[in-house]
Amino acid sequence: xxxxxxxxxxxxxxxxxxxxxxxxxxxxxxxxxxxxxxxxxxxxxxxxxxxxxxxxxxxxxxxxxxxxxxxxxxxxxxxxxxxxxxxxxxxxxxxxxxxxxxxxxxxxxxxxxxxxxxxxxxxxxxxxxxxxxxxxxxxxxxxxxxxxxxxxxxxxxxxxxxxxxxxxxxxxxxxxxxxxxxxxxxxxxxxxxxxxxxxxxxxxxxxxxxxxxxxxxxxxxxxxxxxxxxxxxxxxxxxxxxxxxxxxxxxxxxxxxxxxxxxxxxxxxxxxxxxxxxxxxxxxxxxxxxxxxxxxxxxxxxxxxxxxxxxxxxxxxxxxxxxxxxxxxxxxxxxxxxxxxxxxxxxxxxxxxxxxxxxxxxxxxxxxxxxxxxxxxxxxxxxxxxxxxxxxxxxxxxxxxxxxxxxxxxxxxxxxxxxxxxxxxxxxxxxxxxxxxxxxxxxxxxxxxxxxxxxxxxxxxxxxxxxxxxxxxxxxxxxxxxxxxxxxxxxxxxxxxxxxxxxxxxxxxxxxxxxxxxxxxxxxxxxxxxxxx
Amino acid sequence: xxxxxxxxxxxxxxxxxxxxxxxxxxxxxxxxxxxxxxxxxxxxxxxxxxxxxxxxxxxxxxxxxxxxxxxxxxxxxxxxxxxxxxxxxxxxxxxxxxxxxxxxxxxxxxxxxxxxxxxxxxxxxxxxxxxxxxxxxxxxxxxxxxxxxxxxxxxxxxxxxxxxxxxxxxxxxxxxxxxxxxxxxxxxxxxxxxxxxxxx
Numbered sequence: 001x002x003x004x005x006x007x008x009x010x011x012x013x014x015x016x017x018x019x020x021x022x023x024x025x026x027x028x029x030x031x032x033x034x035x036x037x038x039x040x041x042x043x044x045x046x047x048x049x050x051x052x053x054x055x056x057x058x059x060x061x062x063x064x065x066x067x068x069x070x071x072x073x074x075x076x077x078x079x080x081x082x083x084x085x086x087x088x089x090x091x092x093x094x095x096x097x098x099x100x101x102x103x104x105x106x107x108x109x110x111x112x113x114x115x116x117x118x119x120x121x122x123x124x125x126x127x128x129x130x131x132x133x134x135x136x137x138x139x140x141x142x143x144x145x146x147x148x149x150x151x152x153x154x155x156x157x158x159x160x161x162x163x164x165x166x167x168x169x170x171x172x173x174x175x176x177x178x179x180x181x182x183x184x185x186x187x188x189x190x191x192x193x194x195x196x197x198x199x200x201x202x203x204x205x206x207x208x209x210x211x212x213x214x215x216x217x218x219x220x221x222x223x224x225x226x227x228x229x230x231x232x233x234x235x236x237x238x239x240x241x242x243x244x245x246x247x248x249x250x251x252x253x254x255x256x257x258x259x260x261x262x263x264x265x266x267x268x269x270x271x272x273x274x275x276x277x278x279x280x281x282x283x284x285x286x287x288x289x290x291x292x293x294x295x296x297x298x299x300x301x302x303x304x305x306x307x308x309x310x311x312x313x314x315x316x317x318x319x320x321x322x323x324x325x326x327x328x329x330x331x332x333x334x335x336x337x338x339x340x341x342x343x344x345x346x347x348x349x350x351x352x353x354x355x356x357x358x359x360x361x362x363x364x365x366x367x368x369x370x371x372x373x374x375x376x377x378x379x380x381x382x383x384x385x386x387x388x389x390x391x392x393x394x395x396x397x398x399x400x401x402x403x404x405x406x407x408x409x410x411x412x413x414x415x416x417x418x419x420x421x422x423x424x425x426x427x428x429x430x431x432x433x434x435x436x437x438x439x440x441x442x443x444x445x446x447x448x449x450x451x452x453x454x455x456x457x458x459x460x461x462x463x464x465x466x467x468x469x470x471x472x473x474x475x476x477x478x479x480x481x482x483x484x485x486x487x488x489x490x491x492x493x494x495x496x497x498x499x500x501x502x503x504x505x506x507x508x509x510x511x512x513x514x515x516x517x518x519x520x521x522x523x524x525x526x527x528x529x530x531x532x533x
Numbered sequence: 534x535x536x537x538x539x540x541x542x543x544x545x546x547x548x549x550x551x552x553x554x555x556x557x558x559x560x561x562x563x564x565x566x567x568x569x570x571x572x573x574x575x576x577x578x579x580x581x582x583x584x585x586x587x588x589x590x591x592x593x594x595x596x597x598x599x600x601x602x603x604x605x606x607x608x609x610x611x612x613x614x615x616x617x618x619x620x621x622x623x624x625x626x627x628x629x630x631x632x633x634x635x636x637x638x639x640x641x642x643x644x645x646x647x648x649x650x651x652x653x654x655x656x657x658x659x660x661x662x663x664x665x666x667x668x669x670x671x672x673x674x675x676x677x678x679x680x681x682x683x684x685x686x687x688x689x690x691x692x693x694x695x696x697x698x699x700x701x702x703x704x705x706x707x708x709x710x711x712x713x714x715x716x717x718x719x720x721x722x723x724x725x726x727x728x729x730x731x732x733x
Contacts, residue, residue, distance in 0.1 A: 005565050005575070030581055113580070170578040170604040171561070173569055248602040324607035338609030339629035339661075346624055347647045349552065351588035355644075386586065463581075 001176045008167035009034035011138045011174050012077075012105055015145035017042065018179040022072035022100065023050035025060035027433065028462035029079030030114035031168035032107035036077060037463075049182070055468045056404070056433040057082035061089040061104070068102040068158075069193060071186030073149055077105035080121050085404065085434070087124070090158070094128040095203040097192030098156045100183050101149035107163040110288050110321035114165075116384070116401065118319065120289035125160045125266055129207055131214050132160040132266040133223070134241035138172040140223065140264065146177065151217065155210055164288050166321060167242055215267045223264035226272050227254040228279065235332070236280035238263060238273065240293055242322075243286040249324040250331055258284075258331070268293055277306060284330050285310035288322050353389050358456055358521035361493035361501070363390040363397040366423065366452065368498075369505030370397075373421055381414060383407035383435075385427035386461045387454055398425055405434025408451055412442045415449040421509035422449040429459040432469030436477065442514050443482030450508045451516045453478070454493075456523040464526050471520075478516050487515035494521065539695045544597035546606040547690075548625045551617035552642045553580075553590045556683035559708055560615070561592050563687060566707065567700035568596050578604040587644050589621055596695055615690045617669065617683050618642045619654045626661075634663040636690050636731065638682060640670035665689065667730045676723035677715075684720045688727025698728075 006014060013035045016024065026036035039051035050067075054060035057078045067074035076086070083090060083106045090104065106121035125132035131151055133144040141163070148159040191199055218224060236259040239247045244262040251257025261276040263269065277283055277297070283306060285294035294310040297303065309315040315330040316322065328335060353360050370379060382388055382398035383406060390397045400410060407424035408431075415422035426435050431453050439451060455474055459465040469477060478488055489508060491501045501519070508515035539545075547564070551557040561577050568575040578593040593606040608627050614635045616622035622637035629635065637658055641651050658664050667689045669682040676685070684705060691701055705724055709717045 003569065005569055034581070166578055166604050169581050170576055171565055172576045172601075172604075173574075242604065245602040245604065249607060252602070323605055324603040324610075336607055336609035337631055338627050339631055339633060340626075346620065347645055347649060349587075349589040349621075349645055351553070351586040352644065354586065389586070461586075 003173040010038040011141035013038035015142040019149040020182040023067040024075045025063045028465040031165040057085040061086035069188040072100040080108040101152035102158040218265040218269040239286040282307040358493040359387045362519040365501040367397045381407040381410040383426040409438035424451045428455040429467040493519040547594040549592040550621040563704040566704040567696045570700040638669035672726040677719035681723035684723040685727035688724035689731035
């Protein structure tokens with residue numbers, strides 16, 4: 001097979017296809033979106049294998065779990081915070097007897113390029129006591145994914161691939177290996193999948209028993225390479241995943257630099273770490289994420305006679321992604337000489353809503369209506385999507401964004417605490433993801449609040465993926481949840497409708513009960529795409 | 534100092550810059566594919582997601598005759614900044630190696646209220662030790678489409694890349710093939726006009 005240029009995300013997807021994948025499920029989220037987009041772009045998608053967006057990450061995970069129960073190989077992928085949504089099935093699935101290989105891809109976003117936090121998914125793998133791979137480059141992303149399916153079936157547990165933005169969204173060449181066929185149908189047994197206490201205790205005991213075997217796999221993995229430079233006694237480096245690249249960038253020739261242990265699998269290879277530590281006085285631990293390995297090594301009492309440095313000690317930045325620049329200081333290297341001039345004081349160019357975006361019309365109308373109540377943005381709870389940019393100038397129309405669906409539940413909590421008018425702003429895809437249950441809750445108690453569901457027909461922020469809660473179906477869902485029909489108001493967010501729309505907002509915000517306003521107009525990017533094709 | 538001939542250098546680190554929607558990733562696609570064609574190692578980090586909505590967009594593109602470690606170009610190591618927008622060219626100067634070159638469009642993309650006076654931006658660019666400023670807007674229109682500015686800039690950079698011109702042209706054709714022959718021709722012309730402008 002010929003080498004191909006792929007994104008890190010695509011290397012994982014390609015490897016899954018070559019591993020006999022039967023089904024892939026996902027919910028869009030940067031930087032993981034391109035995994036599913038790659039699956040869906042393949043000619044066999046939907047025919048030879050399932051490649052499906054799910055309504056949210058929990059649903060995606062459980063769908064993949066069903067595939068595994070049926071003996072077939074499945075991949076579920078999402079961004080790091082998606083794993084929070086899927087945490088319930090994720091944690092419990094470690095206790096089931098995985099049939100077909102189940103590979104969980106969680107793409108972390110150190111530096112929060114497109115996220116609300118920079119949590120490190122390796123802790124979740126540790127928490128669930130499953131095996132985890134952390135590739136440092138594209139070829140590893142491919143090779144590790146192939147191994148991950150095999151390990152998942154061998155140990156009958158889910159296996160995680162932990163990516164970070166810099167690998168997910170970097171391109172390089174990958175040499176693929178021979179594809180393997182899909183698994184036949186083979187159903188799981190009730191005693192291995194019914195997590196009643198009697199079974200769960202037995203399954204958890206078994207999970208604990210295999211831990212030492214998982215360590216052995218890490219211990220012998222060629223991905224955890226140890227380059228010892230016997231002449232470098234003062235400093236040794238442990239680097240995980242792509243942090244290894246930044247160290248090597250500074251010391252391209254291992255015989256010139258400190259001894260280097262690359263850690264790419266979890267649970268961590270303890271014996272190799274002991275070997276590395278034995279040969280040096282100071283050990284730098286470089287991880288593109290939280291200080292997981294650093295903390296494990298230092299523990300509460302440290303390592304006698306050794307100095308462990310990293311993010312905890314301030315030798316590396318406490319937060320944000322590592323780079324070939326910010327590891328230099330910790331290695332005792334001066335910054336590289338650079339060109340002068342320019343950069344300081346340049347006008348910033350933040351992301352913004354497209355010119356003519358329907359969200360802009362909605363936000364402007366909402367703000368005007370809120371003015372008439374003598375209230376401002378602090379009465380508006382928002383959510384995750386393009387419309388979160390409504391928090392920035394020139395709109396400054398909303399005041400919260402916490403997690404998927406939180407706008408609706410926070411508005412309910414706020415309303416019950418005395419906020420009036422209390423307004424939630426949420427997009428159609430986010431509403432389908434996590435807005436239905438809180439709206440059901442609000443309908444059941446007829447909370448005095450107004451929920452604005454921006455229906456642009458797509459999951460826009462991540463590039464226009466399928467939305468499950470748009471159009472007629474959205475309106476029927478809202479009604480079905482118990483919102484009174486006369487307080488479900490559809491508007492068309494256009495500049496020419498401004499006065500009319502302000503009036504609708506005023507009426508519903510003034511109504512003392514639950515109301516829903518649905519501004520309907522297609523995302524401009526989606527209209528453009530349709531015109532082009 | 535006589536600059537090294539691009540076909541003999543061991544590596545090139547390039548910062549691609551522009552605004553979301555200007556086609557930075559199309560430039561990257563052509564360079565990446567040409568690099569693989571020419572037997573080079575490559576890594577190319579790009580920006581997806583939120584910033585693509587009209588924000589500053591950059592891509593770190595690394596070509597080498599040896600395996601590449603970091604996906605990101607270290608500050609002070611870039612041999613070239615190639616920008617489809619003049620203000621964006623200035624944003625990444627700290628990445629430029631001493632003696633590195635800046636090739637930028639002169640056409641401003643004004644989607645912010647505090648865009649500086651264009652003349653001063655261009656003056657700053659021209660004052661750099663090694664820079665080429667190309668009127669990509671005019672040349673793209675001359676080629677047949679104002680949307681082809683990114684390919685004008687690719688053409689402008691092409692004499693300085695460690696890549697063969699036939700490989701670059703091959704993937705310009707691949708990039709636009711699906712949109713029909715006339716779009717392909719427009720972009721080939723845009724490439725040629727950019728190349729001529731930078732070589733002049």
